[in-house]
């Protein structure tokens with residue numbers, strides 16, 4: 001049995017297992033908290049700071065995704081200081097990268113905090129990531145104009161899931177970017193096209209080619225999509241697949257992050273091998 005720790009969370013006492021993060025405690029209490037670089041199936045890298053909260057006695061705001069609870073900790077998640085800081089993170093990110101294809105959750109949080117990236121100045125003058133989209137195969141595209149360097153794709157490609165290490169950060173400061181080794185094209189890299197990096201990208205920088213093409217054509221419409229969960233039939237492992245279907249066509253495939261077999265991660269066959277279903 002785990003030892004429980006008692007904390008005060010938004011004025012109410014809460015008992016959570018020792019070793020939990022503040023974010024874990026918030027989730028147990030039903031307190032919604034925005035995240036960008038955190039995912040339940042990845043090790044926290046603690047780089048975006050959108051999840052910050054106030055902790056009594058701490059001079060600076062602390063990232064809830066990676067700070068563990070301590071006995072007697074007093075945490076406030078919705079103060080003016082927290083709201084301002086979270087809004088600023090969204091505004092600074094969205095003033096330098098395109099966020100219009102971010103996940104619905106990210107866009108909803110930006111709206112919730114009233115983020116106005118235009119406050120940071122003329123966007124055309126301060127954009128730091130402008131670059132052409134990389135379309136190098138028929139499976140997925142990399143549009144690093146939309147990349148916020150959250151490192152989730154690197155984690156998913158590396159220690160946390162795929163162990164392929166096809167991508168990593170390169171460069172420093174404003175030149176920092178996600179790259180294959182020696183910036184070779186994806187088909188020439190170590191990439192095995194599992195698509196696990198797409199599955200965790202919060203901004204749409206990594207996207208199924210199907211989705212990318214439909215968005216460019218103006219036909220992508222999530223309100224017309226259904227999601228059917230099934231079991232992959234390619235082998236006997238038993239991975240759950242979520243088939244996203246629009247107009248009777250599969251448009252992308254994901255897997256639930258809380259599924260005990262996949263933890264949200266798939267292989268190339270489960271992720272991209274659906275064409276036979278349309279035959």
Ligand code: SF4
Pocket residue numbers: 153156157162164165166167190191192193194195196197198
């Ligand atoms: S598709 Fe898989 S192997 Fe290729 S870069 Fe993404 S996570 Fe790595």
Ligand code: SF4
Pocket residue numbers: 146147148149150151152153154178197200201202203204205206
């Ligand atoms: S490509 Fe996506 S997942 Fe990778 S660092 Fe950029 S925003 Fe994060």
Ligand code: FES
Pocket residue numbers: 034035036037038045046047048049050051052063064065066
């Ligand atoms: S979600 Fe906590 S630092 Fe990014």
